[in-house]
Amino acid sequence: AGFVLIDRCHKLPKLLACCYHPRITMPIKYGDIAKAPKDILSEDYTDKVTLKAKKNAGPVAVTLETARGSGGALSSKVGTKFAYAGLSFDKVQLTADGGQVLETSLVPLEGVKLSFKGNKGADLGIDYTKGNLYATGVLDVKDMSKVSTSACLGLASGFTVGGDATYALSGKTGFSAYNVGASYSQGKLFASVTSASQLSSVNIGCVYKVNADLSLASSTSHSSEKACTVHAIGAAYKAPIGDVKAKIGADGILSACLIKEVAPKVTVTASGAVSTSDLSSFKYGLGIVI
16 A cells, blocks of 8 residues: 555646646737837827728738818828738838838748838838747848837746847947836736836836726836826726727826728727816717728
């Protein structure tokens, strides 16, 4: 009996190893490490009136975007996207001021994506993913002025860590920007901590999911000059009439928006903002995507 007990004790670590599988966080771009609170506190709020229409014409997707300016004038831009011979034309666009936008991408190997973005500048980029690692690199090929890189690593138990850096190639050469950050997601809680201004300050974003319909969010910054600055506090609620978001900023401006799918593939976003000290400052925005 003693030998049987010893044999089972020797097998116990192997049994535990087979049963325990730590949850590895999926890799994301470092720029998205604080995305959860930003989605609630920044996305969909607008004071513009816009219409975006999408239409598929065979293998080509055509998009027409029209916006009303502050003076009432309308400006439009038309774009398309398609793929040919393994090369994806993610955006080919003409703007109202005569500008041109070109964005392309290519996947030569598994886990490797090459991209080009041309507008007023021109950037050549690479995205690399392997396992729980997501790394990026961007080179300014128009002026050869800088190169930027970032890396983000998904760890066990909901942790993600990463950082980014920019190196100036012209003028005063050297690192012109560098920061690090981390996020944690477990159950109803999400929290992110990212540095800013070359590690001189820290931004903290939090989201707490009260239930399946209601989430609360906050964004603060902390530095040696000012212990705490509350940038915004807000909430997102899945109401019967649509998705509702609301926030109040440090400047005292109260904002809210409603996102509603009024018909299949037709989404309306209505937004409004007003200063709590001046109700006559009310501004509204309306966006329609069809």
